[in-house]
Amino acid sequence: MIQRLIETKKAAPLFQGWHDTLLRSCMQGIMGEIYVDDRNEPCSAFALLGDFCLLAGEPSSALLRFQYDLGRWETRFLVPKGELWEQAIRETFGSRAKEFTRYALTKEASFDRAHLSSLVDSLPPAFRLVEIDEILYHFLLSASWCRDLVGQFPTYERFRDLGLGFAILKDTEVVAGASSCCRYHNGIEVEVDTKTPYRRKGLALACSAKLILACMERDLFPSWDAHTEPSLHLAEKLGYTLDYPYQTFELTKTT
The missing domain is CATH 3.40.630.30 (Gcn5-related N-acetyltransferase (GNAT))
Incomplete structure (x- = not known):
C-alpha cells in the first residue's frame, strides 16, 4: 500500500547519490512529501514538491498512477532515477509524458x-x-x-x-x-x-x-x-x- 513516509530517512538509500535540493527539502521535512510502497522497508519512492516528482528505487507503475491521482494539478514534471524508470513512465503515460532535458548546475559555485x-x-x-x-x-x-x-x-x-x-x-x-x-x-x-x-x-x-x-x-x-x-x-x-x-x-x- 502506497503511503506518505514520515520517517524520511528510511527512503534515503533509494535516493542515494541524488543531490537535488528539492529532494533535500523533502527529506529534511521542511517542504514537500515522500511517498513509498512500504513504510518499513520501501523499495520504491517518490519525492513530491510543487510541480516536481522525483522517482527512485524499483520502477513501479502503481507508484506512477498514485502520484497521478494525488492532489490538484495540471502539469507535473517527473524526474526519473535511471533508464528503467524512464521506460516505466513511457509505458504508463505514453504521449501524455513529453520528454525534455533540464540542466543541473554545480552545488559549489564560486561567486564574484x-x-x-x-x-x-x-x-x-x-x-x-x-x-x-x-x-x-x-x-x-x-x-x-x-x-x-x-x-x-x-x-x-x-x-x-x-x-x-x-x-x-x-x-x-x-x-x-x-x-x-x-x-x-x-x-x-x-x-x-x-x-x-x-x-x-x-x-x-x-x-x-x-x-x-x-x-x-x-x-x-x-x-x-x-x-x-x-x-x-x-x-x-x-x-x-x-x-x-x-x-x-x-x-x-x-x-
Missing part, C-alpha cells in the same frame, strides 16, 4: 561579489528592484506568470520565515522576479520569472544577482537547476557551471 554587484547596478533607471514583502507576496501569488516565485509557501508568514526573494518594478507594475521556490537547511532553490514583454532587457540577470548576494550574506547556497538552455546561459553569466543534463518528463493531466 563585485561582478554580481555590477549586474545589480546595471539595472536600467526605469526599473526599481525591491525585496518581496507581504503586499508583493500576495500579488505574485495571484498572477499566473509569476506565481512560482512564492507558490510553494502557503502563507506570507511561511515565506517570511523560510523564503527570500526580490522583484523588479516598472512604476507600479511587477515585471520580473527572482526568489526561492523551496528551502532546505542551508540553501534555497532559485526560481526566476520575467513578464513576456520585458524579457531580454537584463532584468532576470540583475534580480538573480541580487538574490545570490542576499544568500551569501545569510550563508545560504542559491541552488539553480535550469529548465531551458536560456536559463542555463543566464546561470552561467552569474557564476554557475554546468554539472550534468538530465532527462525530465512533462506530464499533463487529462480531465
